Amino acid sequence: MKSILPKLTSKTEVFSFLGYVCIAALAVAYMRSSTIFILIFLLACIYSIYQNRYHVNIVSLLTILLGVKTAELTILKLVLDTSSSYVIFSSFFLVDIPAIVLIALRVPLCRFIEFKRRGKLEDKNRFVVTNADLLVGKIYITYCIINLLALIEHAFRHLEDFGFPADAEYTIFLYENFRVIWSYYEYVKHTLNIIEFIAVFATISSYMRSERILKA
Numbered sequence: 001m002k003s004i005l006p007k008l009t010s011k012t013e014v015f016s017f018l019g020y021v022c023i024a025a026l027a028v029a030y031m032r033s034s035t036i037f038i039l040i041f042l043l044a045c046i047y048s049i050y051q052n053r054y055h056v057n058i059v060s061l062l063t064i065l066l067g068v069k070t071a072e073l074t075i076l077k078l079v080l081d082t083s084s085s086y087v088i089f090s091s092f093f094l095v096d097i098p099a100i101v102l103i104a105l106r107v108p109l110c111r112f113i114e115f116k117r118r119g120k121l122e123d124k125n126r127f128v129v130t131n132a133d134l135l136v137g138k139i140y141i142t143y144c145i146i147n148l149l150a151l152i153e154h155a156f157r158h159l160e161d162f163g164f165p166a167d168a169e170y171t172i173f174l175y176e177n178f179r180v181i182w183s184y185y186e187y188v189k190h191t192l193n194i195i196e197f198i199a200v201f202a203t204i205s206s207y208m209r210s211e212r213i214l215k216a
Contacts, residue, residue, distance in 0.1 A: 019047060020201045027197055037193065038073045042066060044200050051204050057130050058203045060110050061103070065136065065200070068099040089151040096144035103137045132208040135199050139192060146188055150181045157182070 027040045045066045052058040075091045102109070110127040157175045160166035181188075202208045 020044075020204075023047060024197065024201065027193075034076055035073065038069050038076070041069050041193075041197065041200075042073075044197060045069070048200050048203050052209070055203075055209050056110070056126060057106075057128060058132060058209055060106055060127070061130070061132055061136065062200065062203065064099070064102045064106060068095060068102075068140075071095050085154045086151065089147050089154060093144060093147040093151060096140055096147060099140045100137060100144060103133060103140065106133060128211045130208065131210055131212050132199065132203050134212055135208070136196070139196050139199065143192060146181065146185070146192070150185055153178060153181045 023040060023044045027037060027044070045062045049059050049062045049066075052062070072092070072095055075095060079087050079091050107127045107129055111121060111124075114127070115121055155161070156178050159168075159171045159174060164171055199208075
């Protein structure tokens with residue numbers, strides 16, 4: 001299996017790698033602060049865009065992540081103080097869906113934008129699906145599944161919100177026992193955040209930048 005870690009062959013690459021280490025250290029230190037963590041993630045994306053400035057596929061993918069995380073930060077500011085878990089889980093779920101669509105359609109969208117700007121496609125092979133696309137796409141699919149499951153579980157745990165008697169035996173049983181996602185949600189999100197951070201950092205590697213050959 002090929003390593004996704006970059007091979008450091010110059011002082012410039014060493015300093016670049018140290019930059020990632022510093023950003024990662026900040027992320028770990030502020031992981032429990034959602035707002036600061038997202039701001040650090042945005043910094044990581046911007047830093048990675050600079051490091052990949054000659055690789056249009058990675059730059060366009062990271063630009064999508066910048067937009068997604070900015071939307072997530074906006075949602076945190078708008079709904080985090082609400083007492084409704086329905087609103088919180090639904091909001092994050094509705095951000096994950098466009099993220100998946102944008103990542104999946106990144107290549108045709110980039111080709112379309114280039115065609116509109118230049119009036120032609122100078123190189124049809126300039127925009128391709130990379131290993132980074134597939135990894136980040138899988139991460140956001142997992143985000144989406146977790147948020148959807150959390151929303152469904154919350155609904156089952158609060159059947160009284162849908163007109164069921166709050167003092168019924170089954171309502172109380174579901175509220176007290178149906179909490180798998182609720183109990184581990186924070187840990188799962190933190191784990192996915194770390195994996196996403198690693199994916200962003202790993203974009204400086206040739207493996208992540210390389211074209212992914214998809215089976216027909």
